[in-house]
Amino acid sequence: MLFPPVLVGGNKRGVIFDLLKSLTIFLILIVSASLLIIGCHGDPLMTAGEREPVDVGGVITSDTTWRAADSPFRIVEDLLVPDSVHWEVEAGTEILVAWNRTIDVQGEAALRGTLNNRITVRSDTGIWRGIEICGGHTSSLHSVDIMYAAVGVAIDSAAIDILDCRFLFCDSAGIRCDSAMTTSISGCEFVNSRTLNLFSPIAISIGSGNMVSVDGCTIDGFSQGIHLQGNISQATLQGNAVSNCSIGIVSNCQNGVSILDNEFRGTDTGIIIRAGSPYLEGNSFVKQDQAVRAEGNSAPTAHYNSFEIGTGLTWVHYSPVDVDASNNWWGTTDIDTIQALIFDQHDDSLAGLVEIEPILTSPIQ
Numbered sequence: 001m002l003f004p005p006v007l008v009g010g011n012k013r014g015v016i017f018d019l020l021k022s023l024t025i026f027l028i029l030i031v032s033a034s035l036l037i038i039g040c041h042g043d044p045l046m047t048a049g050e051r052e053p054v055d056v057g058g059v060i061t062s063d064t065t066w067r068a069a070d071s072p073f074r075i076v077e078d079l080l081v082p083d084s085v086h087w088e089v090e091a092g093t094e095i096l097v098a099w100n101r102t103i104d105v106q107g108e109a110a111l112r113g114t115l116n117n118r119i120t121v122r123s124d125t126g127i128w129r130g131i132e133i134c135g136g137h138t139s140s141l142h143s144v145d146i147m148y149a150a151v152g153v154a155i156d157s158a159a160i161d162i163l164d165c166r167f168l169f170c171d172s173a174g175i176r177c178d179s180a181m182t183t184s185i186s187g188c189e190f191v192n193s194r195t196l197n198l199f200s201p202i203a204i205s206i207g208s209g210n211m212v213s214v215d216g217c218t219i220d221g222f223s224q225g226i227h228l229q230g231n232i233s234q235a236t237l238q239g240n241a242v243s244n245c246s247i248g249i250v251s252n253c254q255n256g257v258s259i260l261d262n263e264f265r266g267t268d269t270g271i272i273i274r275a276g277s278p279y280l281e282g283n284s285f286v287k288q289d290q291a292v293r294a295e296g297n298s299a300p301t302a303h304y305n306s307f308e309i310g311t312g313l314t315w316v317h318y319s320p321v322d323v324d325a326s327n328n329w330w331g332t333t334d335i336d337t338i339q340a341l342i343f344d345q346h347d348d349s350l351a352g353l354v355e356i357e358p359i360l361t362s363p364i365q
Contacts, residue, residue: 056074057075066089066093066095071094077098079101080106081108087105090119097121099128102130109131109140115164118143121149129149130150132154133156134155145168146167147168151171161184162175165188169192169193173202182209191221200223200246202226203224204227206230211234212236214240230253235256238258247268247271249271251273259283260280264283274295275298278301280303281305284305293318295318303326307331313343314342315343317343324355327359339356
């Protein structure tokens with residue numbers, strides 16, 4: 001009984017108390033019923049003004065623009081952008097991707113956010129496979145945050161311009177380029193945790209291509225920061241900051257690799273060179289177990305780099321080829337101390353000689 005009966009005579013205070021008690025119970029019932037209705041027909045945690053996701057998927061059959069005002073979009077089945085179709089995503093758009101789904105771009109993709117109005121592509125539930133770009137066209141990703149994908153962006157036989165993007169906790173790789181006409185990766189951020197990830201994630205993996213440029217990126221917490229291999233006509237890695245990685249850069253290309261003005265901090269090994277004759281200049285190595293390791297028949301040339309004495313050897317030279325490593329700062333000017341930091345022909349007759357003189361007398365600026 002929600003309301004007490006009207007009493008004739010008796011204690012008026014008791015009547016008022018019973019009336020207030022009944023009103024309180026009535027209000028509790030009304031609020032509970034309201035919450036039940038909201039729970040059945042909407043999200044009680046959804047902020048006023050937020051939109052329900054728009055479910056999308058399948059084939060985009062004509063040129064299409066996804067607008068921020070219509071987002072979030074939720075990809076519930078694999079999305080295909082066919083050859084000759086242009087797919088554009090407006091700044092500020094949010095895209096959710098269901099578990100194990102992929103975005104397959106065979107035409108052109110232009111995801112163009114801005115510094116203050118970024119595009120977000122992230123998992124809806126579980127890991128999604130990533131954005132795959134192929135087909136010989138040129139695509140661009142500017143100011144896009146890609147989160148919790150197996151591979152953030154995979155490129156095959158296409159040209160790509162990736163600017164100011166963030167690749168956060170991608171399981172296998174942030175960017176994987178199997179083959180590309182031109183690859184430009186600039187001002188991007190790659191974040192992972194090599195100690196927690198079950199895989200051995202690589203921030204940027206380049207298999208082959210004509211012109212490869214990676215500049216001004218920050219890479220933290222990967223098994224490998226940048227991996228170059230195969231047939232690359234020219235690769236320039238410049239001005240990147242690589243930290244807390246097992247290996248900063250792996251270079252396994254025959255020709256045309258320049259590694260310039262990068263900082264390696266807290267990596268186990270800064271650079272591993274397995275082939276070719278890459279040129280190293282202006283790099284800073286801080287707190288490494290090894291700064292540079294040369295394997296196979298590689299013959300790197302290194303000038304004007306700074307090596308801070310780490311916990312192990314600064315330069316490990318397994319290659320039988322002599323190399324020029326003059327005009328570098330080794331953390332000291334004492335030749336005997338520097339030689340003790342280098343493994344080369346002085347330690348193994350089958351190894352080549354690392355020529356260190358003349359040496360710099362102070363770190364590079």
